[in-house]
Amino acid sequence: MDVGAINCLSYEDFVSVFGNVVERCPIIPAAVWSQRPFPSVAALQAAIFDFIDALPESGKEGILRCHPDLAGKELRGGTLTRESREEQGAAGLDRMDAAEVSRMASLNAQYKERFGFPFVICARASDKAAIAEQMCERLRNAHAQERSRAVEEVKKICRLRLQGLVLTNQINKL
Numbered sequence: 001m002d003v004g005a006i007n008c009l010s011y012e013d014f015v016s017v018f019g020n021v022v023e024r025c026p027i028i029p030a031a032v033w034s035q036r037p038f039p040s041v042a043a044l045q046a047a048i049f050d051f052i053d054a055l056p057e058s059g060k061e062g063i064l065r066c067h068p069d070l071a072g073k074e075l076r077g078g079t080l081t082r083e084s085r086e087e088q089g090a091a092g093l094d095r096m097d098a099a100e101v102s103r104m105a106s107l108n109a110q111y112k113e114r115f116g117f118p119f120v121i122c123a124r125a126s127d128k129a130a131i132a133e134q135m136c137e138r139l140r141n142a143h144a145q146e147r148s149r150a151v152e153e154v155k156k157i158c159r160l161r162l163q164g165l166v167l168t169n170q171i172n173k174l
């Protein structure tokens with residue numbers, strides 16, 4: 001994907017291509033579109049990250065709450081976004097036995113109870129065993145520390161999704 005092609009996109013096409021680089025937060029590409037022309041894809045990514053960083057803490061938590069549970073009801077019900085389904089599949093979360101599913105459900109519930117937002121991790125950069133370990137470990141974090149940790153994971157997910165769009169040349173499919 002060429003940044004020139006990105007800069008030529010209408011608002012509607014831009015939001016349609018980049019609408020899920022942050023899970024279920026099309027407001028983010030909608031907000032950064034007016035900053036075009038972007039000198040590079042890296043600059044587009046930086047604009048997205050700046051938008052996230054400028055949000056109040058309640059806004060950052062709002063972004064976290066847009067994320068589906070890992071190995072949760074949405075995975076079983078088939079209602080995940082395509083990106084999330086692929087990421088959870090890459091980590092093996094769609095191939096867990098009943099004991100693993102129930103352990104993850106219990107960790108998800110403990111985490112949400114403690115922090116008030118779902119556990120977020122870049123699943124593609126991990127696997128189901130490491131994810132369960134991270135959940136136990138991060139449950140011990142203080143609230144503000146954990147919120148920043150989770151936002152860093154949102155950025156990792158975003159970086160990989162953007163890279164995926166660049167590689168698959170999605171713009172040419174419009």
Ligand SMILES: NC(=O)N[C@H]1NC(=O)NC1=O
Nearest residue numbers: 084087119120121122123
């Ligand atoms: N809860 C959570 O981390 N969800 C996300 N992680 C990821 O890699 N894709 C998601 O949807």
